[in-house]
Amino acid sequence: MTRRDLYRERLDLLQAALDHINQGFSVFDADLRLVAWNRQLFSMLEFPWHLARRGTHLSAFLEVNAARGEYGPGDVSDIVARRVERAKLFEPHTFERVRPDGQVVMVTGAPLPEGGFVTTYTDITRERQHQASLERTVAERTHQLRQSEDWLRLVTENIPALVAYISPGPIYRFANRRYAKWFDQTVESIAGRHVGDVLGPELYSRLEPHIEKAFQGQAVSYEYSRTRPTGVVAHMRSTLIPDRTLDGRVLGCFVLSLDATEQKRSEAALAQAQRMEAVGQLTGGLAHDFNNLLTIIIGNVLALRRKVDIPAMPDLAMHLDPVHQAAQRGADLTRRLLAFARGDASDVRPLRLAPLTANVEGLLAGSLPKSVELALDLAACDAIVRVDPAEFENALVNLVLNARDAMPSGGTIAISLTCADLTRADADRFGVAPGPHALLEVRDNGEGMSEEVRRQAFDPFFSTKPFGTGSGLGLPTVYGCVRRSGGGILIDSTPGEGTTIRLAFPMIDAEPGPHDSAEGEPTTNGNGELVLVVDDDTDVADVVRDQLCALGYSVLVTGSTDDALDLVRDVEDIRAVISDIVMPGQTNGIALVAELRKRRPGLPVALMTGYRQGPTREAQAPDCPVLPKPFSSRLLARTMNEILAS
The missing domain is CATH 3.30.565.10 (Histidine kinase-like ATPase, C-terminal domain)
Structure with a gap:
């Protein structure tokens, strides 16, 4: 076998090996003529097989591609000439070329030591399609995540609660707008700041133990108050929930807070109302008895003043006036107490x-x-x-x-x-x-x-x-x-x-009413009309009797509601009845009025009470005046004129 035959045999063996490579392969010499190739090159790039022979110039391959439009629009000869000139530089190169049918080929060329270059052609269409699919998936997931984050922020911004997230440090990583506004911050300004800087030294010292417990893995609930820049003291209820991993590590803690200012205000108002109710119940009974005593004191003082010649006994007046004034102040104190307790x-x-x-x-x-x-x-x-x-x-x-x-x-x-x-x-x-x-x-x-x-x-x-x-x-x-x-x-x-x-x-838009505190026009006295006084306290009854007698009325007195009903039935001359409302163990004055009107319709009736108003306002008889004890002779006279004229 000659040396040429041996060389050819080796080339054939190399060609057979190259045909088994799944990449296209070509070798061009220093004159840009084909020296070696493989079948994958021609099948991948669809070159005509008549070019598959040693000595084919590179321009023949470039002309095929240019004619098929793989290099874009332009004159084929010009395109081929430019590319041949570039190839003569024998520079290493790597690029991707997308063929008209969508196939993506990666071309990698390297120069040979004695001139020429070797080039590989790799079909990366599937890889690029897979990469594009991954990129679309990532873009879609990113979009979905952004939508989810936007939705989550929309929820946290609109729920009536303060929401935040604290990481170790402790550092704020997130806060909704309500939370940031509570501390006079914005969503952007609070993120990344130390909790102590946002809360302030005094409040942070109070809340730090709770934050530490949360980072130790405990859910913590607590309340605190803070004076707002407006001067209003606001109250907050907060819960810290640890953010745990599956293995138990604490990454941070979620903060959920609710403004409890209105609730605190309502609780305080309820407590105040309950205290007032208790005060009203306590003072109501005391005031009734106390006003009965004052009625006796004031009535007897006024009786003394009527019966004694004051000009002839000035020393007596010096003693009676302070007693009367003290009794009046006591009556005023009782009215104040009841007004405060009941809200009258x-x-x-x-x-x-x-x-x-x-x-x-x-x-x-x-x-x-x-x-x-x-x-x-x-x-x-x-x-x-x-x-x-x-x-x-x-x-x-x-x-x-x-x-x-x-x-x-x-x-x-x-x-x-x-x-x-x-x-x-x-x-x-x-x-x-x-x-x-x-x-x-x-x-x-x-x-x-x-x-x-x-x-x-x-x-x-x-x-x-x-x-x-x-x-x-x-x-x-x-x-x-x-x-x-x-x-x-x-x-x-x-x-x-x-x-x-x-x-x-x-401020209101109304005409002002009268400012004086006069009791009314001058009243006229009685003319011997018979009046029945009903009160189980004989001392009070005697005082009222004396006041009525001084006003010119005749008076019958009884301490029993049953006797009162009998007297009204048997004594036709009774022209009016004045009864106390509260009489323990007996029919009360309101029920007595109802019974009297059944037996003698049109009989004038007035009630007396030691309370500010009747013990049960709704139960008061219609068209029935109520005299608050202690009452003056002037008020009594006016009441008698009113009921007898009706």
Whole structure:
């Protein structure tokens, strides 16, 4: 075998090996003529088989591709010439070519040491299709994830709760808008910040133990309060839930918080209402008996004044007048106590607040020492509000006297009245609706209050004064007066710097009513008409009998409702009946009225009670006046005129 034959045999063997490679393969010499190839090259790239011979120039292959448009539009000869010139540079190259039918071929060429180059052609169509499919899947999943995140954020932004996530540090990683706003932050500004920086040192020191427990794997619930920039104290209930992995590691904790301010306010209002109900039940029975005693005292004092020649016995008048005044003050105290406990406001009507406030100066003329100056500034507001004038004057007197007691060394009590349109934030502080209000401010520069005292200031019977010198009803009475007028009250006080109490009354558009407290027109006395008095307390009955006799009436007295019914049946001359409402162990006065009207329709009847109003307002007989004990002879006379004229 010749050397040429041996060389050819080896080339044939190499060609057979190359045909088994699943990539296209070609070798061109320094003259760009084909030296070696494999079948995969021609089948993959669909070259005509007549080109598969040694010595075929590269331009023949390029011309086939250019004619099929695989290099894009343009003149075929120009395209082939440019590519031949580039191939003569024998530079390494790798690129992907997408054929017109969509096949993707990766072409990788490397120069040979003696000139020429070897090139491999790899069909990567399937790989690129799979990659494109993966990219579409990733894009779809990313879109779905983004939608899920947007949906989750939409939910967290709209639920009425504060939601956050804390990672170790502790660092905020997420917070919804409500949570961020609670701490005067934004969703963007709170993320990535240390919890202590957001909460502040004081609040963080209180909440840090709960956060530590959560990072130890415990679910924690707690409450805390925080003073907002508006000055309103807000309350929050929070739960921390650890974020655990399957193996028990804690990655962070979820925070779920609910604003409990309104609930706390409702709970406080309910507790206040329950306290008031208890006070009402306690004072109701006491007031009835106490007013009976006052009725006896006042009635006997007035009887003495009628029977004794006062000008001839001036010393007796000096003793009777203080007794009468003390009894009247006791009656007023009982009415205040019941009004506060039950929320009564018997004479609420539209009034101008400025002249009503100005009256306090005269009321307090003898109650303030020379070391205390009272300064009034009322010209800035001519508001009309709905208020009980007697209750308001009493409340204002209480505030001024409290201010006086807080300045043992003297000082200034300033009372000012202004009109203001309360914003939502200001209205919330007072506990009223936004809108126009008359703001009455009583300010002193006395001792001030501690925070603990300020919180309890409106509690009934709470007093900082020594036992026996304060009833604990002063500020609660003020509170009741303001709330019954639809208003609110605030206390600002600093120990050693004084106290400012602000009252807010809703302004109304109405004509003011009369401001005087006169009982009415002069009344006329009786002319011997026979009146039956029914009361199981003989002392009270005797006092009422004496009052009626002094007014010119004839009187029968009984302590039994059964006797009263018999007397009305048998004594036709009885022209009217006055009965107590509460008579233990007997038919009460309301039931007696109903029975009397069955037996003698049209018989005038009036009732008496030691309560502020009847013990059961709804049970009061229609068209039946009720005399509150103790009552004056003038009120009794007016009531008799009213029922006898009907």
